[in-house]
Amino acid sequence: MSPAPPTAAAPDTAVSSRTRARRRSARIPYALLLPALLGLAFLVLPLAGLLVRAPWSSLPGQLSSTEVWEALRLSLICATAATGLSLLVGVPLAWLLARTDFPGRRFIRALVTLPLVLPPVVGGVALLLVLGRNGIIGRWLDSAFGITLPFHTSGVVLAEAFVAMPFLVISVEGALRAADPRYEEAAATLGASRLTAFRRVTLPLIAPGIGAGAVLAWARALGEFGATITFAGNFPGQTQTMPLAVYLAMESDPEAAIALSLVLLAVSITVLAGLRDRWMSTP
Amino acid sequence: MTSTMRRTAISAVAALALATGLGACSSGSSSSASASASSSAAAPKLSGTVTVFAAASLQGTFTDLGKKFEAAYPGVKVKFNFGGSSSLAQSIVSGAPADVFAAASPATMKTVTDAKDAAGDPKVFVRNTLEIAVPKGNPKHIASLKDLAGSGLKVALCAKEVPCGSAAATALKTGDVNLTPVTLEQDVKAALTKVELGEVDASLVYRTDVQADSGKIDGVDFPEAAKAVNDYPIAALAKAPNTNGAAAFVAYIQSAEARQVLTAAGFQAP
Structure with missing residues (x-):
């Protein structure tokens, strides 16, 4: 929405542009503007604090260690893989929740969103109990295939997907509910199977919703800490992502932790700002 | 309260704490409570809350010792914040309202002493292997x-x-x-x-x-x-809201009664 150019042409247009200007200024009541600005300050100030406290002079030295870049690389790879995994199973799950009617659907829906409220550390312990070396499934994976997920990069991906997938499922389900099912019905009357209708009609229809959900899930996965350190452990180059490196640096050297956080912030802002216009355009 | 007055108060508490420690030394744990109760009549009466920031590995013993301290000084409440020594030190330096800091390593205590946030020199009260x-x-x-x-x-x-x-x-x-x-x-x-x-x-x-x-x-x-023995230092804090309570708690942790509880849990005497 760009501001209307001030015109001094015919008197009637001048009047109409004035009323339009008045209506626009009236559109932002102080009762909304003030809390909005407060909210903005609340979110932005801590970041400003990081920038103020950042050890700019020693920053190059802080960031020269290979461990930092290894952690960043691992973070980006794992968050992307976790998003991919979430897309693969999360979109069909969202479709199931939005388009079919089965008993206990509301309960299942609540279960799906459980990782949103569960403390991530608890999620990590739960993953260990199922997929760990002595876990219900993990024991079998270990003895039959020799696969152990904890303390391995694949464990990081699983932990992040566990925490991030609900974000994707919720936003895709919302997009599906907003999309008109009559398009799919029309496709069905023209002889398309339900799978074809999903692939050719539904998916393109809800693409923005999927994109928004994927970005949310990616962002959540990138910042994941609790489930990762609990389930996958912490070893440089193997399972140590940026949030883990930041947390441990905080224990001994807050300046290094701030330096690491700045790198993660810069990368996240670049990626999120780049994707936002393309994917997160509000419907 | 002027600074001279406060200093007198501190030394009075230190004397009281010494008396408590000696009392516990000579006559075992059961009588130490009564010994401190009688000597507290002479010294400024302790009140309020003592907030103790302590290393996570002290959780079991300090919770126990906190209850014993409260029993010895009626009217005083002890509140604990257990966590990683490093992050506790960070929050103290950032101005968290704590009275006492007990760390799991001299290095983490150094964060606090370097910021001039400790009152007096930290004392090593136990070791852990x-x-x-x-x-x-x-x-x-x-x-x-x-x-x-x-x-x-x-x-x-x-x-x-x-x-x-x-x-x-x-x-x-x-x-x-x-x-x-x-x-x-x-x-x-x-x-x-x-x-x-x-x-x-x-x-x-x-x-x-x-x-x-x-x-x-x-x-x-x-x-x-x-x-690879870890020393555990304890110190009252310079900006302690409850100066008297802080000094008394630090002294109590170094008493024979407290040491008994700590060694029973597997700690070594320094």
Whole structure:
């Protein structure tokens, strides 16, 4: 929405542009503007604090260690893989929740969103109990295939997907509910199977919703800490992502932790700002 | 309150604390409470809340000692904040309203003393040594530090940034053991949990942690641990809201009664 150019042409247009200007200024009541600005300050100030406290002079030295870049690389790879995994199973799950009617659907829906409220550390312990070396499934994976997920990069991906997938499922389900099912019905009357209708009609229809959900899930996965350190452990180059490196640096050297956080912030802002216009355009 | 007055108050409390300590020394734990109660009549009466920031490994013993302290000084409440020593030190330096800080390593205490946030010199009140924690019954038959480097064995260590991790590194260096752990945990409890859940075969943790969890964990002593002893310093804080309470608590932790509780939990006297 760009501001209307001030015109001094015919008197009637001048009047109409004035009323339009008045209506626009009236559109932002102080009762909304003030809390909005407060909210903005609340979110932005801590970041400003990081920038103020950042050890700019020693920053190059802080960031020269290979461990930092290894952690960043691992973070980006794992968050992307976790998003991919979430897309693969999360979109069909969202479709199931939005388009079919089965008993206990509301309960299942609540279960799906459980990782949103569960403390991530608890999620990590739960993953260990199922997929760990002595876990219900993990024991079998270990003895039959020799696969152990904890303390391995694949464990990081699983932990992040566990925490991030609900974000994707919720936003895709919302997009599906907003999309008109009559398009799919029309496709069905023209002889398309339900799978074809999903692939050719539904998916393109809800693409923005999927994109928004994927970005949310990616962002959540990138910042994941609790489930990762609990389930996958912490070893440089193997399972140590940026949030883990930041947390441990905080224990001994807050300046290094701030330096690491700045790198993660810069990368996240670049990626999120780049994707936002393309994917997160509000419907 | 002027600064001279406060100083007098501190010395009075120090005298009281000394008396308490001596009382406990001479006549055992049961009479120390009455000894302190009688001497507190002369000194300024303690009141309010004493807020203690203490290392996570002190949780069991300090909770216990806090109750005993409250019983000895009626009207005083002790509130604890247990956590990693490093992060506790960070919050104290950032202005958290604490009265006493008990750290798991001199290095973390140094963060506080460097910022001039400690009142007086910190005192080492206990020591803690490392043990190899293994699942109950020691299924992998681990008997020494060298055994941990065996192939196919999964070992968890603490990250070198936290006190138990730096102690582990010292012990491994002393024993000339070249060990690649599968994970570097963020604190000692996390390293212990990994053994408890059976995800790793062993980890290097504090003796006190093994003892507190003796139902599920066995401990294996090793000689190199003697070279990697962690000192636990305690100090009243310069900006303590409750100066008298802080000094009294610090003195109480160094009393014979408190030491008995601490050594019973596996700590060593300094």
